[in-house]
Amino acid sequence: MAAASAAAVFSYCKPSPFTGQFPSKFGKAVSPQIEISTQSYRITALFWGSKKSVKHQPLDSSLGDFTLTGSATEQVKENQARGNKVSVSVISSILEVSAHDWDSCTLDATGPEKFNPFLTHAFLSCLEETGCAVKETGWMPSHVVAKDESENILGVVPLYLKSHSYGEFVFDHSWADAYYSFGARYYPKFQCCVPFTPVTGPRILIRNTPFKDQVFDILVSSLMGLTAKSQVSSLHITFPSEAEWYKLKDKGFLQRMGMQYHWKNRNYKSFDEFLMDMKQSKRKNIRQERKKIPAQNLTMKRLRGYEIKANHWDSFYKFYRNTTDNKWGSPYLTRDFFHEMGARMGDEVLLVVAEKGEELVAGALNLIGGDAIYGRLWGCHPQAYYPSLHFEACYYQAIEAAIELNLSTVEAGAQGEHKIQRGYLPVPTYSCHYFMDEGFKKALEEFLVRESNQVEVVMKLLHDSGPFKEGIHQ
Numbered sequence: 001m002a003a004a005s006a007a008a009v010f011s012y013c014k015p016s017p018f019t020g021q022f023p024s025k026f027g028k029a030v031s032p033q034i035e036i037s038t039q040s041y042r043i044t045a046l047f048w049g050s051k052k053s054v055k056h057q058p059l060d061s062s063l064g065d066f067t068l069t070g071s072a073t074e075q076v077k078e079n080q081a082r083g084n085k086v087s088v089s090v091i092s093s094i095l096e097v098s099a100h101d102w103d104s105c106t107l108d109a110t111g112p113e114k115f116n117p118f119l120t121h122a123f124l125s126c127l128e129e130t131g132c133a134v135k136e137t138g139w140m141p142s143h144v145v146a147k148d149e150s151e152n153i154l155g156v157v158p159l160y161l162k163s164h165s166y167g168e169f170v171f172d173h174s175w176a177d178a179y180y181s182f183g184a185r186y187y188p189k190f191q192c193c194v195p196f197t198p199v200t201g202p203r204i205l206i207r208n209t210p211f212k213d214q215v216f217d218i219l220v221s222s223l224m225g226l227t228a229k230s231q232v233s234s235l236h237i238t239f240p241s242e243a244e245w246y247k248l249k250d251k252g253f254l255q256r257m258g259m260q261y262h263w264k265n266r267n268y269k270s271f272d273e274f275l276m277d278m279k280q281s282k283r284k285n286i287r288q289e290r291k292k293i294p295a296q297n298l299t300m301k302r303l304r305g306y307e308i309k310a311n312h313w314d315s316f317y318k319f320y321r322n323t324t325d326n327k328w329g330s331p332y333l334t335r336d337f338f339h340e341m342g343a344r345m346g347d348e349v350l351l352v353v354a355e356k357g358e359e360l361v362a363g364a365l366n367l368i369g370g371d372a373i374y375g376r377l378w379g380c381h382p383q384a385y386y387p388s389l390h391f392e393a394c395y396y397q398a399i400e401a402a403i404e405l406n407l408s409t410v411e412a413g414a415q416g417e418h419k420i421q422r423g424y425l426p427v428p429t430y431s432c433h434y435f436m437d438e439g440f441k442k443a444l445e446e447f448l449v450r451e452s453n454q455v456e457v458v459m460k461l462l463h464d465s466g467p468f469k470e471g472i473h474q
Contacts, residue, residue, distance in 0.1 A: 105205040115370030116201040130336040155206040169198035245430040253432035261424035263410040305347040319379025372409040
């Protein structure tokens with residue numbers, strides 16, 4: 001079974017070409033039935049490049065006005081108090097919304113127990129203000145905002161107009177190739193997500209009012225309408241919640257399933273207690289790996305909030321650049337981003353560092369949510385190699401922190417089947433895709449059904465051959 005699991009994972013993790021068969025012509029694009037008073041326009045520029053070469057047609061800010069309806073007494077009273085009109089618009093920067101208003105939408109959408117730090121105004125504004133998710137890097141902010149007649153914000157959507165598919169972690173490069181092979185233009189496209197962040201969470205962020213379901217429908221219709229009148233190829237909503245995934249299927253979005261590896265806390269009181277749930281061979285391997293850290297004269301520290309100093313961020317940025325230079329080719333994040341994020345997000349940031357003597361030699365960046373630790377980035381000194389340090393900094397330290405903080409989950413990021421033998425098991429992730437061309441949509445839908453079936457088979461194989469003792473279910 002283990003051999004079959006490995007073979008299945010290897011096959012799944014390969015870049016898979018689009019296998020659907022396209023007709024010679026995609027067919028006439030069908031626009032959604034949404035009434036929007038603004039005139040249609042077309043975005044044609046690929047704005048990813050130098051600032052001097054950037055020329056694009058700005059988005060029309062208004063996406064229309066909508067009327068709330070309802071028969072429930074409480075809802076009618078609420079409508080009368082606030083007004084029953086909802087206006088939806090596009091903004092070119094998250095800074096056009098106050099942190100209080102944006103975060104109120106975020107907190108209502110997740111609930112305090114599932115608070116997601118990546119959806120906060122602080123995190124998203126850091127990406128914009130430090131030049132990471134901006135027009136010049138191919139991430140043009142186009143956030144959608146819904147307001148009532150009193151200018152109260154009812155909902156927000158993090159949205160970007162993109163001229164490429166980098167930094168998304170849901171891979172559609174083969175789709176772009178298929179589009180181009182038939183003479184159609186895939187970019188720019190709309191991307192609803194947290195840039196550079198494969199973390200599941202709600203994407204349609206709505207205040208908790210009696211008419212929140214209507215606001216959800218209004219925002220989704222507005223997103224579809226924006227895609228139609230912009231005449232771009234598609235709208236992609238990546239890493240939404242499972243509930244949104246199902247709702248968006250009913251709106252005409254294609255469903256795609258992916259896979260990540262998460263660790264689950266079974267009310268462990270210590271790391272050793274967690275290890276006792278592992279099979280003997282896996283438990284032995286982890287203990288051997290952890291023993292290598294002090295044997296190399298390395299000291300591990302977990303820093304939060306004010307404990308993280310400017311020199312830590314400067315060192316971590318060098319480590320991050322070493323990782324990107326060796327693996328990705330180009331860095332998504334700037335040095336200023338790490339400094340700003342650390343300053344604004346306080347104790348929500350957990351930086352694991354490895355020291356040798358007085359020198360920092362490696363680090364792993366995590367963010368802390370309501371009930372989870374999110375592992376994000378790792379890097380090491382470019383002129384050093386320490387066996388097992390990556391596993392210690394990224395996986396074992398995160399597990400210890402989750403146990404210490406009584407958090408239920410560690411999300412270890414995208415890909416990496418080597419995480420399984422260290423206690424991280426596969427869980428599904430989701431994305432939704434809306435295409436204007438019906439011919440392309442039909443062919444892609446057939447492919448996604450086959451792909452999802454493959455993901456489910458792989459997940460079952462990996463669970464069946466997992467690292468835990470029989471009867472232990474993570």
